Amino acid sequence: MDVQIWTYTLVGLTFAVYIGIAIWSRAGSTKEFYVAGGGVSPLANGLATAADWMSAASFISMAGIIAFAGYDGAVYLMGWTGGYVLLALMLAPYLRKFGKFTVPDFIGDRYYSKTARSVAVFCALLVSFTYVAGQMRGVGIVFSRFLEVDINTGVIIGMIIVLFYAVLGGMKGITYTQVAQYCILIFAFMVPAIFISIQMTGNPIPQLGFGDTVADGSNVYLLDKLNGLSEELGFSSYTGGSKSTLDVFAITMALMVGTAGLPHVIVRFFTVKKVKDARRSAGFALLFIAILYTAAPAVAVFAKTNLIESVQNKQYSTVPQWFKNWEDTELLGWVDKNNDGKIQYSPGHAVVGNKNKPVFEKRERGAFGQRIITNVNTANSNELFVDRDIMVLANPEIAGLPNWVIALVAAGGLAAALSTAAGLLLVISSSVSHDLIKKMIKPDISEKGELVAARISAIAAVCVAGYFGINPPGFVAAVVALAFGLAAASFFPAIVLGIFYKRMNKEGAIAGMVVGISCMLLYMIKYKLGWFDDTLPPSSEWWFGISPEGFGTVAMIINFTVSLVVNKFTAPPPAEVQEIVENIRIPSGAGEAIDH
Amino acid sequence: MENDNHKKYWKENIKYLMILLAIWFVVSYCAGILFVDQLNTITMGGFPLGFWFAQQGSIYVFVILIFVYVRLMNKLDKKYGFDQE
Numbered sequence: 048m049d050v051q052i053w054t055y056t057l058v059g060l061t062f063a064v065y066i067g068i069a070i071w072s073r074a075g076s077t078k079e080f081y082v083a084g085g086g087v088s089p090l091a092n093g094l095a096t097a098a099d100w101m102s103a104a105s106f107i108s109m110a111g112i113i114a115f116a117g118y119d120g121a122v123y124l125m126g127w128t129g130g131y132v133l134l135a136l137m138l139a140p141y142l143r144k145f146g147k148f149t150v151p152d153f154i155g156d157r158y159y160s161k162t163a164r165s166v167a168v169f170c171a172l173l174v175s176f177t178y179v180a181g182q183m184r185g186v187g188i189v190f191s192r193f194l195e196v197d198i199n200t201g202v203i204i205g206m207i208i209v210l211f212y213a214v215l216g217g218m219k220g221i222t223y224t225q226v227a228q229y230c231i232l233i234f235a236f237m238v239p240a241i242f243i244s245i246q247m248t249g250n251p252i253p254q255l256g257f258g259d260t261v262a263d264g265s266n267v268y269l270l271d272k273l274n275g276l277s278e279e280l281g282f283s284s285y286t287g288g289s290k291s292t293l294d295v296f297a298i299t300m301a302l303m304v305g306t307a308g309l310p311h312v313i314v315r316f317f318t319v320k321k322v323k324d325a326r327r328s329a330g331f332a333l334l335f336i337a338i339l340y341t342a343a344p345a346v347a348v349f350a351k352t353n354l355i356e357s358v359q360n361k362q363y364s365t366v367p368q369w370f371k372n373w374e375d376t377e378l379l380g381w382v383d384k385n386n387d388g389k390i391q392y393s394p395g396h397a398v399v400g401n402k403n404k405p406v407f408e409k410r411e412r413g414a415f416g417q418r419i420i421t422n423v424n425t426a427n428s429n430e431l432f433v434d435r436d437i438m439v440l441a442n443p444e445i446a447g448l449p450n451w452v453i454a455l456v457a458a459g460g461l462a463a464a465l466s467t468a469a470g471l472l473l474v475i476s477s478s479v480s481h482d483l484i485k486k487m488i489k490p491d492i493s494e495k496g497e498l499v500a501a502r503i504s505a506i507a508a509v510c511v512a513g514y515f516g517i518n519p520p521g522f523v524a525a526v527v528a529l530a531f532g533l534a535a536a537s538f539f540p541a542i543v544l545g546i547f548y549k550r551m552n553k554e555g556a557i558a559g560m561v562v563g564i565s566c567m568l569l570y571m572i573k574y575k576l577g578w579f580d581d582t583l584p585p586s587s588e589w590w591f592g593i594s595p596e597g598f599g600t601v602a603m604i605i606n607f608t609v610s611l612v613v614n615k616f617t618a619p620p621p622a623e624v625q626e627i628v629e630n631i632r633i634p635s636g637a638g639e640a641i642d643h
Numbered sequence: 644m645e646n647d648n649h650k651k652y653w654k655e656n657i658k659y660l661m662i663l664l665a666i667w668f669v670v671s672y673c674a675g676i677l678f679v680d681q682l683n684t685i686t687m688g689g690f691p692l693g694f695w696f697a698q699q700g701s702i703y704v705f706v707i708l709i710f711v712y713v714r715l716m717n718k719l720d721k722k723y724g725f726d727q728e
Contacts, residue, residue, distance in 0.1 A: 121697035125671045128702045132667045135709045258689040268689030286694040296676050330709040337702050344698040635725040
């Protein structure tokens with residue numbers, strides 16, 4: 048069967064499964080809608096959290112980013128896993144014991160203040176919307192690459208599917224579809240990884256394979272070979288890295304702390320029965336995430352080595368077919384700067400204009416049959432444009448795997464994007480229906496009314512997310528990575544102090560959150576979006592040489608400092624709040640999430 | 644009396660937390676970032692050690708840390724009688 052038919056079959060089958068689960072797990076109460084009834088098993092919650100967590104970016108882009116960043120890619124690997132240790136040890140068990148529905152619930156009650164709750168709602172919406180727009184775009188991109196439909200049509204199909212199970216099933220529907228989505232995405236990621244590992248090193252375990260010797264009998268370690276190839280072409284050594292140590296430290300910290308402060312991850316721990324289960328499900332979640340996160344750096348090494356070996360100094364007419372296929376999708380491009388008919392790859396962008404991405408001539412072909420690129424060439428000798436997503440997407444073809452594996456990657460990418468989008472949409476809808484409507488605007492709303500409000504806000508959130516997916520504002524891509532900084536600068540200090548520091552009061556927490564998130568926003572607008580100046584300020588102007596991605600760490604420290612100082616000069620919290628803190632520290636008697 | 648029990652439980656909990664977070668910091672920030680160049684002079688199979696900690700080892704340790712924490716806390720809950728519903 049050809050790839051197209053396989054893809055339609057597999058994607059169709061997985062969608063049928065999601066819709067089936069949605070119908071089977073309709074939510075009948077707000078408790079089912081917000082926290083899946085509170086009876087999810089730790090294993091299922093671990094699987095669901097892993098799918099919730101791993102987005103289109105983890106599945107499609109991460110291995111590619113690492114392939115081009117080498118050692119520096121470790122910031123994502125450690126940053127997006129280490130946060131679970133903080134989550135398991137410092138947040139999840141206590142928030143579960145607290146036993147409400149949302150993160151603003153905790154902030155609002157612990158800091159006995161509507162202002163605190165509103166600040167938390169604002170932060171939750173800001174973080175979730177920046178994140179979800181990227182997911183809907185991801186759905187569209189997977190559709191357009193594998194199913195040859197327009198990106199916008201892809202976004203709309205994705206919206207309808209998410210709408211169906213998120214609106215009908217709420218957290219309950221989302222949880223069980225995420226379990227299915229995890230299975231699909233991990234299978235889709237690991238099958239090509241294992242095959243390629245065997246081809247390149249003879250070792251069936253990719254995590255070990257990339258530290259093994261090359262399978263051509265030369266007894267050379269794969270990493271030594273890649274280091275040699277990289278240096279030969281003028282890149283820095285693959286295992287060496289080029290970012291400053293301080294920046295690597297700051298980015299890793301911001302991603303870890305941000306992970307632990309992301310509302311859509313935190314709410315997953317409200318869905319289990321006991322405090323004990325919250326701890327265990329954090330362990331399962333990280334275990335399932337680690338399978339992909341330890342395989343991704345291996346895939347990066349395999350793909351990078353493969354790429355260099357297949358194209359460097361090769362006649363265009365002799366390159367493998369996959370090169371030409373991906374040239375057709377415009378993810379690969381070649382400009383023959385020295386007219387020798389051979390591909391030369393070296394550091395630097397190959398072309399200028401269009402953000403250094405090639406603009407392809409539609410019909411005409413070049414002298415060697417290559418796609419013609421109409422941009423102006425750069426002065427350097429690099430002739431190759433490679434989109435980093437290709438490292439995962441083209442892997443099955445590069446390894447010569449059967450068509451069903453290629454189709455599987457499409458289904459996996461969709462599973463990753465849809466599962467994350469659904470989790471975020473739930474946070475948005477519960478922030479609106481529960482935190483805004485029920486807790487602030489109309490406290491006497493009935494259970495039924497609140498459920499209707501939750502569903503309507505879910506529909507509205509899907510539409511807004513879809514709109515941003517179809518018309519992505521230029522800054523979305525830049526901002527998604529910064530959602531972590533925003534979460535680190537706002538929620539993490541407020542929650543941790545709320546649990547571990549009994550005397551922490553509302554004045555301190557509110558001041559800390561407001562100052563923290565403002566600093567992060569200002570730094571981001573100045574150094575990432577460049578709205579304050581005519582041109583984006585150069586990296587030499589960064590404070591302490593810390594990039595906007597790493598600034599979350601600084602903003603978090605500012606938040607902690609402001610919170611503690613303001614707290615020192617204001618009255619301690621009332622006795623009943625201190626009692627809440629005493630109570631959440633003790634695991635027994637968690638009961639189920641209380642409707643209140 | 645009950646309050647005393649709570650305090651002791653919390654103190655032991657904080658002790659575990661500090662030890663586990665210290666390990667968390669050492670494998671990621673020390674081995675993977677601050678001392679990566681020094682560790683890279685040692686190789687383990689085909690891996691420079693610092694690089695391995697940054698891209699593999701720290702993640703394995705994170706998983707182990709959480710499961711160790713789960714075990715320790717389950718025992719602690721039992722010891723103080725907080726394991727019943």
